[in-house]
Amino acid sequence: MRDRILVIQLARLGDLVQTVPFLKDLRHNYQDSRIALLCQKKLVPLARMIEGLDEVIPFPLDDFLSSPDDRGGTIPHLWDFLRPLFQQKYPMVLNLNYSLISALAAEGLCEPQGEIIGNFLGADGRVLKRSSWFNFIGSFSSRRRLNPFNLVDVFRYLIPGERNDLYPMLRLDNENSWHRRSDKPLVVFLLGAGAKKRQWPVFNFVKLAKLLQKKTGVIIALVGSKKDRALSRIFARRSTADFVDLVGKLDLVELCRVLKEACLVIGSDTGPLHLAAALNTRTLGLYFGPAWVHETGPYGEGHTVFQVDVPCGPCLDRGICKEYLCRKVITPDLVAPEAIKLITGDKTEDPPIPDSLHLYVSQSDGKTTRYIKKRGNKAESDTQVVRNIYRYLASRFFHFPDQEKQASLGNTGGLVKDITYALYCLNHDYLGFSVGPFFEPWIRFVYSYRDTREEIRGMLTAGFDSVFEYLKDSANPF
Structure with a gap:
């Protein structure tokens, strides 16, 4: 029973603002639940303006990081700040920050049989782990130019459900x-x-x-x-x-x-x-x-x-x-x-x-936001094709909404050639293949998320099959 839900967002002003549509969606899908937000103390006045929140819990992050004693910013010192919060437990905790502080807070605030979604500590209590959707987004860290997902949409599609109207986001008198x-x-x-x-x-x-x-x-x-x-x-x-x-x-x-x-x-x-x-x-x-x-x-x-x-x-x-x-x-x-x-x-x-x-x-x-080029160098068009492909992959494997296929993708012959080679290697059970940089995020994600050889081969094949289908049905793919 998810009658109480906690969202952890301890990052800066911009990150809190970019969390607001996610909080509105959460309220829309869990109308009978009590939703609380843990955020930086200095941002509490803004958090209290967000539609749909029942409670805002302040965390003195600046006080913790700038503590004058020699324990400031250390793990033992962190517990002094977190311990008063642990009187209340939640069956569902959504941790939006990839940090040790937020992961420890999530562990302490989640019920023993509860669920932590987003970022969390591994079984050994030391290594930070991500939910599959966050893991997929993290795979773009070395290829940021290929990332087509606005941070707001990254938050919004962490969990399934309907998307609420965007506005009004804040209650302003x-x-x-x-x-x-x-x-x-x-x-x-x-x-x-x-x-x-x-x-x-x-x-x-x-x-x-x-x-x-x-x-x-x-x-x-x-x-x-x-x-x-x-x-x-x-x-x-x-x-x-x-x-x-x-x-x-x-x-x-x-x-x-x-x-x-x-x-x-x-x-x-x-x-x-x-x-x-x-x-x-x-x-x-x-x-x-x-x-x-x-x-x-x-x-x-x-x-x-x-x-x-x-x-x-x-x-x-x-x-x-x-x-x-x-x-x-x-x-x-x-x-x-x-x-x-x-x-x-x-x-x-x-x-x-x-x-x-x-x-x-x-x-x-209202469901997603994307940026379309109005003016500028057209040499970037191939990269935009790949961004569209990753949005399509997200709609096939995650909660991301269905994406319309582009009427024309331009010259994608090189992409089709890479995919054909990858599928040939996978069909012959060879996982040591190398394709162009465009598909590096997908390969990184699969290898980090799946454990056995058969799981890796199966998910890589499913991904490249989906991309091949996306390209072959589009105008002038070759």
Whole structure:
């Protein structure tokens, strides 16, 4: 009996926002259950705005990690924080974080005969394990360009069931809306980012503000956390635009009100950008460095993203980059015309963009969101075919919704050749075959998920049979 369900989401603001559609689906499918959310203490005000939650449990993650004694961040110290929570047990725990902290919390909060879904500790209590769906998604870690699954959809399809309507995602009291000093259209600039590699230079925002106000007469609101105040001071010194500086001055509820009133929110892949999308406000994303639009593009219909595509990307948040070449690709002169179209609805001539830049627009049917290329180098088309193939595989082997076959897949002769070779090897019981990099995630997943030789052979064969069927029925496969 799943009368009580716990969801664990201990990651940052953006991850919590991207969990909201999953929580709405969960409520839709378990209407008689009591649903609780364990999240970071500082995010509790936002969590309490999520539709369908019965309880929000705060976890002082920052206090644990920054504890002044010599045990701060250690496992014995962790139990001091978790032990008060263990008075309540749940028959079903959904752990969305791949971390030791969340896995230990899941073990302690789950009933002895209960079920942990998502990420959990192995039988030895040391190794982190994943449910099959998360394991499949994890197989793209070394081939991120091939990953077609938005993080929101990764969460939503962890368990089977019907999908709920996306909006409204958050309960926001309209009576206490943010009052601004102008009737001009409001555009929000997100100056900062969670990682330096994701941060668009503040001088670009200064030039963008000048270009937008010259053409549209908007008022600009600067938004960010307290650590972004240095950026807002630079903006104030360099800009002559009409703006209001709200950096470090808003709590989460006030931030929601500002984002809700905006006609457009512009920024990199950061929490407030996803929060704006959750509030059904149009966004314009600037993605480079570790950010990859197919993984973490703003969820929902009609969002626009500039995506830099260079050989070294997408990279990781950690690590040092000496040149930051990708940040130089997206310029204010490229962003301004697209932003003006989104603000005014007027059609303007599109300036040419470099080969290393793509412009994507989101499409959503309420069940999934995907990004379709609007402008950019067409050499990426083969990779897009493979992304479509993996969405099709997900619909055959997991809870992912059925995917329509593409009317035309372009030149897929190389893919068919690889599949034919793989099936030949499998039919002759040879598992040591090697195919192109496009199918590496599928092979990695099968080898990590299945144990016996017969299981591995059977699932590989089923996968490649499905792909061959997908390709042969499409127009011009050879």
